[in-house]
């Protein structure tokens with residue numbers, strides 16, 4: 001799995017499948033049910049830490065669900081665009097810029113897929129998926145395709161409460177604006193990110209959610225852990241809420257580092273940090 005995660009960490013999966021249409025997915029769900037094999041749905045692997053023992057069962061890689069379609073456009077410039085789950089978020093943003101469609105700028109610089117972004121309600125200080133989504137299309141565990149309106153989904157801070165199943169894609173409400181204005185906003189957001197975050201180094205983004213009282217990074221820095229390292233897992237010197245893989249880090253190192261951070265921040269600051277990344281797989 002280290003070849004399928006932005007952390008470049010993770011043991012092997014038993015099986016990885018690359019379904020190409022709804023029939024493939026439906027068959028897969030039936031086989032998994034009959035054979036009692038578990039499924040793990042993978043986006044682009046930018047928010048997960050896969051343990052060193054890897055993932056038992058089947059990893060479902062949705063990279064072939066990669067279409068973007070304009071569904072409707074009204075006289076006021078409101079445009080509904082459907083993006084399949086495996087679409088790279090950055091490709092979706094490029095599509096929006098080239099069609100002069102505003103509404104996704106907040107996501108500039110967030111890696112991952114459309115499906116992963118929906119599950120995580122991905123966002124920045126400037127907005128979240130919940131602000132742009134209109135409807136989600138899913139396949140439930142029986143193989144039925146269902147559509148869920150935004151109003152019926154409870155979004156939270158990096159969470160979306162959804163039925164069990166596979167997200168197939170989402171319809172987004174965008175609106176016509178000048179390409180230049182949209183692009184300039186995205187460039188500014190990416191620039192801001194580059195200044196503050198270790199971009200281009202293997203990581204899974206922010207490890208912890210920001211607590212109600214402030215920033216997780218500032219808390220971690222205040223207990224003196226910025227730059228702390230176990231093996232090749234290091235608390236970034238640039239941003240204390242990022243753990244970076246300096247080369248050959250393994251999940252065990254990252255998990256030990258996470259435990260130390262949680263313990264020290266709790267003891268010295270009285271704050272119980274909660275994980276934003278998802279730890280999956282077996283030791």
Ligand SMILES: Cc1cc2nc3c(=O)[nH]c(=O)nc-3n(C[C@H](O)[C@H](O)[C@H](O)COP(=O)(O)OP(=O)(O)OC[C@H]3O[C@@H](n4cnc5c(N)ncnc54)[C@H](O)[C@@H]3O)c2cc1C
Pocket residue numbers: 006040041042043044045046047048062085109110111112113114115116117118119120121122123124158165166167168198199203204205206278
């Ligand atoms: C450098 C860096 C910066 C980042 N900055 C941000 C940021 O500013 N804001 C932010 O919100 N996040 C940020 N992240 C985290 C990450 O990019 C987002 O959470 C992203 O939306 C995850 O998408 P993914 O496709 O990689 O999901 P994955 O990591 O592959 O999966 C995440 C979860 O979603 C589930 N999942 C994925 N696709 C589907 C699907 N189709 N159906 C059902 N379940 C699915 C997976 O099973 C898993 O539980 C950053 C990460 C990095 C590496």
